[in-house]
Amino acid sequence: MISERINRIVTSTTMKIAAEAIRMKANGIDVINLSVGEPDFPTPENIKAAAKKAIDNNQTTYTINAGTVDLRKAIAEKFRNENNLSYSLDEIIVSSGAKQSVFNAVSAVVDIDDEVIIPAPYWVSYPEMVTLAHGRSVIVNCPEETGFKLSPELLEKAISPKTKLLILCNPSNPTGATYTEKELHGLAAVVEKGSYYIIADEIYERLVYDTIQFKSFASISNTLKQRIIVVNGVSKTYAMTGWRIGYAAGPEKIIAAMGKIQSHTTSNACSISQHAAVEAILGSQDSTNKMILEFKKRRDYLFNALCNIDGISCYKSEGAFYLFPNVSSFFHNSTNAMRIENSFDLSMYLLHEAKVAVVPGSAFGAEGFIRVSYASSMDNLIEAVKRIKEALLKLH
């Protein structure tokens, strides 16, 4: 028998779309995949060279559970230089991807029936991680009109004596919405009145465009910093999703608890990847800077192109590599083959009719929207928009 706890975990509907897209591709169908959550750039050469050197130097054994001293020193330096945050090495832990960092942090603080506030649209794994920790997710719907961002008023309403944790993703997956410093101060004023913890998932920190200046939530106030676990990693910033390196920084006792979990599950993150991550963080940032410029160009193109499609409206998000257009005006429409009632139906329709894969908003707790990734070449984006437009025109 499968445990009751695992039975409560839902298999993501996104997997159905992804599986169908893979099946179609395998059958030779030219599917453009805009459902991707990773940069379409190769890992920069200097980082790959550092990994090769680590292998040649036999740096292939277990490392300290929390991560090598060199990597944690590099991470501490990054926090100091880029975020104006000071952490000792005991306040930092390296994990096998930021996903594990979030999972360890949730497991470290959440007890049975503790409430965890999760603003929606949310990253798909947060509620499931809370369920795995026997906690209860309190989903707060953040409307499109306010950029899908959590407001102090909405946060205040969601807090209860059982609140143990708030998870704030900034910039957001799936919307790309990025909080201004002023907005973070507004949230901090509410958070400071409580005693719950905060996971600040800042994995898309460097991928911000326009004039917005990214600000880490932990840098807003020193008292708040004592309750914040900042999660970050190299996956998105350095096109290193497969290397599996994420990290967390926060109060020593939480980091130690996360270390306990890790020591009995996966132990240290891959030693070779840790060496590569040192180079990623301390080495040349040229490749990342070029990637950011390219993402901005694509975001601008895709935003304008989507807004030019009749029936679509879109919030111009400032970060990550996603747009989250509102497609609800196509619901209750039909084709000869099917009737579209929700974002899942529309995503399936676009996959079959336009041969473009996107993710339904319902997967992120936000019906009425689809997530479109621009981690795909400009040529692909141009062709995808053309196909989406043609497919939507066929609905009536």
Ligand SMILES: Cc1ncc(COP(=O)(O)O)c(C=O)c1O
């Ligand atoms: C918001 C968010 N947090 C964490 C992660 C996990 O990143 P990693 O690949 O380092 O595990 C992702 C990856 O999609 C993400 O979108």
